Amino acid sequence: MKEITTATGGLIYGIRLRREVEYRYVGLTTKTASRRFHQHLRVAAEGRRTPFYDWVRKHDAEDLIADELDWIEGLDELGQAEIDWIAYLRSQGDRLLNLSEGGFGPTGLVWTEDMREAARLRSTGRKGLSRFGEENPFFGNSHSVEQRRKWAEERKGTFVGADNPNFGKFGPDHPGFAHTMPLESRKALSAAFTGEGNPNFGKSASAETRAKMSAVRKGVPKPSSRRSAHTRHHTNKGIVKPTCQHCIDDAAQAKLMRESETDK
Numbered sequence: 001m002k003e004i005t006t007a008t009g010g011l012i013y014g015i016r017l018r019r020e021v022e023y024r025y026v027g028l029t030t031k032t033a034s035r036r037f038h039q040h041l042r043v044a045a046e047g048r049r050t051p052f053y054d055w056v057r058k059h060d061a062e063d064l065i066a067d068e069l070d071w072i073e074g075l076d077e078l079g080q081a082e083i084d085w086i087a088y089l090r091s092q093g094d095r096l097l098n099l100s101e102g103g104f105g106p107t108g109l110v111w112t113e114d115m116r117e118a119a120r121l122r123s124t125g126r127k128g129l130s131r132f133g134e135e136n137p138f139f140g141n142s143h144s145v146e147q148r149r150k151w152a153e154e155r156k157g158t159f160v161g162a163d164n165p166n167f168g169k170f171g172p173d174h175p176g177f178a179h180t181m182p183l184e185s186r187k188a189l190s191a192a193f194t195g196e197g198n199p200n201f202g203k204s205a206s207a208e209t210r211a212k213m214s215a216v217r218k219g220v221p222k223p224s225s226r227r228s229a230h231t232r233h234h235t236n237k238g239i240v241k242p243t244c245q246h247c248i249d250d251a252a253q254a255k256l257m258r259e260s261e262t263d264k
């Protein structure tokens, strides 16, 4: 897909639904964003199976748009800018469907950690590079719970098993490794999904669904993990066991939440 080129630079583009501010794919090109966009449409029409192309096929082409995010001089720098943009937009909550973290790998040059670090150092502080934080046109945007629920519904089944970009990634290989959410975000999530906000609020599974779940679980010893034992025997019964790590964690978190409440 990444062709041999005589270009000395290019641009970073982001694809999104026209009606939404959230980007779903970031790419680089030495051509125009519009030309690259139409190549993507063609590949989608040919039926390629990736989360991004699956998503493209779910929408009318007229509802999609490719924005030019950044113009970059230098091909190394262009690859690094793509990596930076992907990392940045993901950190802002944009659910990018990119399979890779960007750069000229794995379809072309595979970047080593040393190359990335060298490129990062070269590009740090360069004028006109990726705009982070408040300088980013995307900064400060957020989506309503209803909107996000709609998206969740839309992408149901898109990320199952090996189709999940993080399939088989564990520990430091997982993009979420060592990532912690700020307390404020955790409280907002907790509030949004409590009671009526819980997608399962007031619902009970149909006999068919329960039969399916039961079949899947047959022969699997229960509870399947320390965490679910904790939920079943402690949380659900209102019991706190000082010997249970999850009880200790929950109590610490509850305390943290209470303290930040009284700070206000």
Ligand SMILES: [Zn+2]
Pocket: 230, 231, 234, 235, 241, 244, 245, 246, 247, 248
């Ligand atoms: Zn417990």
